[in-house]
Amino acid sequence: MEQPFTLTTEVRDARLIISTSGYVNNVGGEAIANEFQKHYVSGVREVIINLAHSKVVNSVGMSFLIEIIERLSESGGRLIFTNLDPAVEKMLAIMGLFGYAGKEKTVEDALSALSTQS
Amino acid sequence: MTSETISTGQSRTALLLPPAYRNLGKSTSLRELAGRFEAGLRELLGDVQVDLLHRPAVSHAWMNLITGAPADDGSLPDGWNGEACAVRQVGDGQKMHALHRLGDDSELCLIMRRHVTGVDTSESGIDSLRLAVTTFDSAYQALLHRQHEKALAFSLNQRLLQLNSLIETGIEIAALDSAVSPIHLALERAVAMTNASQGVVSLYRDENVIERIAFPGEYRDEGRTPGERCISAEFTFHSVRYLFMLMDKESRAGVTAFEGTDRLLLDALSRQVHASLENRYLLRQSLEKQKMEQDIAVAASIQQRILPSVLPTIDGYDAAGINIPSKSVGGDYYDCFLLQDGRVALVVADVAGKGIPAALLVSSLQAYLTAYLESAMPLVTMAARLNSVIHRASTDDKFITAFIGLLEPQTGILDYVNAGHNVVYCRRTDGTIVELSEGGIPFGMLDLNLPYASGRVTLDRGDRLLLYTDGIPEAHNPVQELYENHSPLQEFVARVVPEKAEVFIRDLIADVKQFTADAPQADDITALYLIRK
Structure with missing residues (x-):
């Protein structure tokens, strides 16, 4: 059974890693956005969202993710999604998010990618 | 609060946009737009305090776009007679209100204060303020347009996503x-x-x-x-x-x-x-059916191997037999074989029911029968034992009717026991029919030590014997009429007397098939015919 939405955050080398668990809907999306905002105002511009334990995302949750992408794009930041369930990956692709955000298999891969691009 | 309307109408003065205004188009929200606008206005007019209030409709409360807090009603202007843009000086010239109906019918109120030198209430100053508000409106319309476009693109993508998800889900569910x-x-x-x-x-x-x-x-x-x-x-x-x-x-x-x-x-x-x-559900049923058909095929193969492929040659006799199974595995069995003591066993049996259980019961009968017949035990004893073992080996609804005959070829003496089977016809050369029915209950029906009786008949030269199962008399035509009612088997036996046993069998089957025509064969057809030459 799907558990209530939770998230954990970690900052490594000024890069924010948000790992979620559960349904990314209005509640989940807002929680991600709030967490992002908290770190964004303190200068974090590189973000990794690890959706390993989120198999379902609805379009309201998606709209929060898009906002994060927009904020980062405006400020020259970057976002990478990791550990995507195939259904979620397809959803993000159809919504056009990978035109503005990256995707990697794991958080470590994402960290490497950000380091390479820096 | 005192107020005076200074001017209304269209802007007459062109004004170059200050650099801060040029970023208005980058705003992604109304509050962000207000912030950029306020900064631009201060850049344009110098040391002024600017508040921007907004309300979606007249019935809504004003909201301060700069602070994000509800506006203080006491400092707000009164009604403004529906003008598109009204600029008013308030009080002693230190404050001006610019009221403007935005393109989406929401309302903007710009409040500008300058405490030391006062606000510029000249026509030029008023025009500048009006132009500034109009600029805000244009930027606001552009923002709404972008938001609308974005929402439209999001909505279209969402529809595409729904369609894709529906198709993908169907595929995933099937897999x-x-x-x-x-x-x-x-x-x-x-x-x-x-x-x-x-x-x-x-x-x-x-x-x-x-x-x-x-x-x-x-x-x-x-x-x-x-x-x-x-x-x-x-x-x-x-x-x-x-x-x-x-x-x-x-x-x-x-x-x-x-x-x-x-x-x-x-x-x-x-x-x-x-x-x-x-x-x-259908797949499960199909697999079960497939498995059952495989089992039936195996059972049918076993049953066919039990039946004789060739009848033995018996001096002074001509024998022929046939078994035509119906679609499912039937429970018919017949055999004719020589015993070690020179006698000939003639057997026809029919298990109640069809399918694998019937085939297994036939197989059991054949195994016990073969063993008992070679032991030379009396027929009635053998019948009683067969009844007992078949009863133990079968379910309550399963039993076997059987005719077992032991023929001494030289004398023509036939001892037999009929365990609830169809009467066997013995046709004498004069055309009379003797019915062989002595015996008892079908094997396996009851295990109550009910006695079996045996019968004896002597076959003379030219006498004939027909053993058969109920698949012949109970064969039916497309309108469900029985062969026995149309053409009694006993009459056929009396009437048809070819020289060769196989010809009799062929004619009998042809007669049955002619009667049944296109009707599906409901039961196994089995017959064994013997002529003493």
């Missing part, structure tokens, strides 16, 4: 292992596709809930019924009612009403689950 319920996947997708807060599938049998599956989390809303905030779809399969319900469609602004598309999606997904359950 699921049969041990995995398709309900969970369909429910997850239904919730995600429609932005429902939660979905639940309840399974009812006789109005009682037998299972409930919810996503996400546990079902928290007992007693909800379909309505604006709750949509449903359902189907019934094998007396179980599957009720899909989605609750509380989410939006960024809170809970909103479900749309027609949401109902269509839920309906489509529930139908996919229904189709999946039906397909699984």
Whole structure:
């Protein structure tokens, strides 16, 4: 059974890693956005969202993710999604998010990618 | 509060946009736009204090776009007679209000203060202020347009996503292992596709809930019924009612009403689950049928091996036999074989029922019979033992009717026992028929030590014997008439007396087939014919 939405955050080398668990809907999306905002105002511009334990995302949750992408794009930041369930990956692709955000298999891969691009 | 209308109407003064204004087009929200505008205005006019108030309609409260707090009603202007743009000096010239109806009919109020030198109330100053407000309106319209375009693109992508998800879900449900319920996947997708807060599938049998599956989390809303905030779809399969319900469609602004598309999606997904359950059921049935057919083929093969492929040559006699199985595995058995003491065993048997159990029982009978006949025990003793062992080996509804004859070829003496089988006809050369019926109950019917009787008949030269199963007299034509009623077998035996046994068998089968015509063969047809030459 799907558990209530939770998230954990970690900052490594000024890069924010948000790992979620559960349904990314209005509640989940807002929680991600709030967490992002908290770190964004303190200068974090590189973000990794690890959706390993989120198999379902609805379009309201998606709209929060898009906002994060927009904020980062405006400020020259970057976002990478990791550990995507195939259904979620397809959803993000159809919504056009990978035109503005990256995707990697794991958080470590994402960290490497950000380091390479820096 | 005192106020004076200074000027209304169209702007007459062109003004170059200050650098801060050039970034207005980058704003992604009304508050961001207000912030950029306020900065631009201060850059343009110097040391002024600017407040920007906004309300969606007259009935709404004013909101300060700079602070994000509700505006203090006491400092706000009175009604302004519906003018498109009105600039008023308030009080002693230190404050001016510019009221403007924006392109979407919402209202903007710009409040500008300059405490030391006062605001510029000249015509040029008023025009500048009016132009500034108009600039804000243009930037606001551009923002709304961008937001609308963005929402439209998002909506189109969402429709595409829904369509794709519907197709993908159908494929994934079809590919699921049969041990995995398709309900969970369909429910997850239904919730995600429609932005429902939660979905639940309840399974009812006789109005009682037998299972409930919810996503996400546990079902928290007992007693909800379909309505604006709750949509449903359902189907019934094998007396179980599957009720899909989605609750509380989410939006960024809170809970909103479900749309027609949401109902269509839920309906489509529930139908996919229904189709999946039906397909699984049909597949399971098909596999079971396939397995059964394989078992039947094996059983039929075993049964055919039990039947004699060639009858033995008996000096002074001519024998022929036939077994035509019906589609399913039947329970007929016949045999004619020489015993070590020179006698000939003549056997015809018929198991009640068909299928694998019948075939197994025939196999048991054949094994016991072969062993008992070689032991030379009296026929009645053998019959009693066969009854007992068949009773133990069979279920209550299974038994075997059988005719067992032991012929001494040289004397023509035939000892027999008829265990509830069709009477065997012995045709004398004068055309009379002797019915061989001595015996007892079918083997395996009852194990009560009921005695069996044996009969004896002597076959003279030219006498004939027909052993058969009920597949011949009970053969029926397309209108369900019985062969026995149309053409009594006894009369056929009396009438048809060819020289060769195989000719009799051929003619008998031809007569039966002519009668039954296109009707499917319902039972095995078995016959054994013997002529003493």
